[in-house]
Amino acid sequence: MNTKKFGKFAMVGVLALSLVTTTTNAIAADSNATINIGSLYEPQNLDNTGGGGQGVTEALNGNVYEGLFKLTDSGKVENLLATAYKISSDGLTYTFTLRSNVRFHSGKTLTSADVKYSIGKVTAANSQSARKSSFKVVKSVATPNDKSVVITLSSRSISFVYNLSYIWIVNEDAKDISASEDGTGPYTLGTWKRGSTLSLNRFDGYWGSAAKNKQVVFRYFTDATALNNALLTRAVDVITSEQSPDALAQFKSSAFKITNGASTTKLLLVFNDRVAPFKKPLVRKAITSAIDNKKLLQSIWGEYGTLTGSMVPPTDPWYENLTKVNPYNPTLAKKQLAQAGYPKGFTFRLDTPNYDPHPAAATFIKSELAKVGITVNINIITADQWYNNVYKKLDYAATLQEHVNDRDVVWYGNPNFYWGYNNPRVISLINAAEQAKSATAQTQLLKRANRIIVADAASDWIYLYPQIVVASSTLSGYPINGLNSQFFAYNITKG
Amino acid sequence: MLKYLIRRLTFLFFSIFLASVSLFVLLRLLPGDPANALLSVGATPEQIAAAQHKVGSDLPLLQQFLKWIVQLFSLRFGNSLISGVAVAPEIASRMSITVPLTMTAFLLALIVAVPLGFVAAYRARTWYGSALNAISQLGIAIPVFWVGVLLILTFSLRLMVLPAGGFPSDGWADTAGALKSLLLPVLTIAIVMSASLTRYIRSATLDVLGSDYIRTSRALGSSYVEAMWRHGVRNAAVPVVSILGIELATTFIGAVVVESVFALPGLGSLLVRAISQRDYPVIQGVLFVSTMAVLIIGFCVDLIQRWMDPRLNKSLTATRG
């Protein structure tokens, strides 16, 4: 018996041992791989407070730079460079404890002074950070010792910790980071060949567990077909965000994996709510009801994408499906138009950015609105013209635009925003939500605000983009959601 | 000859200066603001002002102009308004792709087109003469990007032998990779270019074949080939060289379509992006360099023509044809 038992035990032991060996072997083989990532979003520069754009977040967020907190691919906020924090009872003072033994790529150890500097970079007068306005509430940043940071707010801000996940912690000695870097992430910047590639190399002095690959090369394309071809010929291992569903047919084989994740990018038909006829909510509701968003989504994205009926994507805590509020119903649309005083319809100019999917969407909208007597003149413009004429001068009636940020329904609480939606009830609800004492209260208030915004049809939220990642099937560990355009590369393995 | 060289050089610098000034004025007359490229949806008014300050578009026009003139004469071209990097090395890196791309394609096209064009004219009445003519007709009628797409379909997606696009991240240090990446783009340009060159050469040869001196030479007992060799080649070559110069110069920037199909970081793609972002230092740098290239090509064309046709030397200032 004893020998038998021992024999069994020994067997298990050998099995376990062999398992361990194979795994370590696999890791050893993989851990020196180079991962080629194909993307359409090349950074403009490498500074996310200097107008680097979506591409800089994709390539560097979490890979080269880290925040006090991190927004995971599933949308949770986790501690990163902060190990703990305390909030005072009035909700105005936050005390953060920093992780020890964190080194910048230049070798310096992270201290609270770097955190203070980094927050200052985002709130500075010349900051182009998309999150700058979220940090208006910061009254002061104090550094009582090297390992703690005390931030005092002028009013409660329930999203403050969440917002901190957008702030890169940069070495205060690094002055200009538009073409170089000094972060704390698992990778250092290799070379950036503008118009072509950006490479990241594993940082050996990283405080956490090292990246599972040796090098990551982002390869940039301006043409979606060229990007698809690159994956087909294995010049890249993964496409961060596939933009043409029609191309997916060629990836439907065992050699590739297609994932359909959660995105926060919405296509909006934005009305200039300041001017006639879009001043009247009824007109906006009529247009929303006249356009078959479902058919448009299918036309552009095939089986992918989601209808939400509002600005809020399912990954925001205050999401509700509001597609029924302004349903597709041309008869209702005609009735509403007549009630609003436009029984014979009207004519308006639709300013349409010249890149996909806007021109196709505009064409569809034109033909839909023709059915209820509204004539659309499509005016194709460049991104530059969009910022000049639409965004800055507000010289537009309606425009198409994609909005990429998460939690951005709060922009309807700013009456000076380019869409000019001004509803005092919504403004006070959104302000109250930010000062709420609990996340539950915040969620309730924002849900109420969003219902009003949708009832007013402040804009037409046409659809939520899908986030499609296509990868070679030998690849694993890559992020599948497009939250805030991040693309964490450190867990990717090949083989 | 020296006097001629000096005249040409003076003219060269004068035209570069003129081209730059008119570009400055033209670009500033256009609506648009480089600061826009730094904005994202959600930018506040003070962020817009900060972006304008950063790129200098809030300065008075005259001040912007002076700043730019100083940069131009120091040949530094300044830094990109959007990415902040120095323009000159950026252009050099782009040229290391565009120059080999266009030059190789051009030489390849020339090697193919000269014999084909000659045969197409000399044997115009035979079946292969007509076939060459028809093929070259087809070649100039196909949009260049479509040729590129077809080559990618065949060699990259079906046969899997060549990359479909992109350039190695190590650049020319990875010589084999770089050469492989350039093969299909070179072929694309060369196919389209050789079609049109074949037609030019065919038409120039036809002209010469029908001319009096060939007929005279034939009457005096020379064979057709002999007559052609003695008198024809030079006479046919003079107008062809002029066309070649134009083709080469046009391709320098015109390669942008092919660069886009094959995702190559060339000069043309740099210019396209810079114009859409109103990145003035980059635009001016690229245009300056390409104007230089055009003028230098024109200069070489002149010299070659003079060498080939001594009659042109008699009047050094004779207008070019």
Place this chain on the structure above:
Amino acid sequence: MKIKSRPLTLIVGYLLVGLLALVALVSLFWTPYQLSDTTGGRLSPPNLQHLLGTDKLGRDTLSRLMVGARIALSVGFFSVLIGAFIGITVGIGAGFAQRRIDESVSALLDILIAFPTLLVAMLIVAGRGSSLSSAIIAIGIGMSSIIARLTRLLVKRVLAQDFITASRASGTSWPRVIVIHILPNIWPTLIVSLALQFGLAGLSEASLSYLGLGAPPPNASWGSLLQEAQVTVLTSPIAAIAPGLCLVALVIGVNLIADGLRSQGDPTLRKI
């Protein structure tokens, strides 16, 4: 040696261009479906209702192709009109001007020729937005330097001839000389070049569309149809082949006409 081929090339050329012109004309009054009709289903393959299938939005590809013929011909016609007007004016001006001005103008033209239509198009689109007329203006301006260069050359040759001197000696004014001597003499060569440019305009438009600078929707040109179809070339090749063939037919047709005209024209002026 071209006696036999001349009528044939001309006939084929006229036939191709005539056919496309007919389609363009018909599209003014009738297309199988309206361009705003999006009921065809997403990317249907060719069938009896939609002979060439439909696009993403469910529009009939054949109808779009027919409207494309109209656009292609108007791009060709109007851009040549613009190019010819600017080019001939500048060319004649330079041909008549004193040496220094003439030299500067022709050197300037050499530089301008090297800056492709694309660059002009980008500047124009930046100024007035992308539209069919922007593309036409850009292509017209782009070709004007080539036309100007040729015109100048031709004018110089005509001016060097004895009958001009004779005509001037008998008291004819310069404007009259231009109308009765110069234009008729340079026209046969010029028309060939203009015909070639007409075909090239179609190709330029296709390149502009490829880079997103061409005619915007809903009136898509063949170039933008080609560009759209690129993504689905493996799954529905007909959508890519059809506009490509139309474009090739137009360019070849126009070139054949130019060839035919060239062999009818002055045989000593066949350079361009």
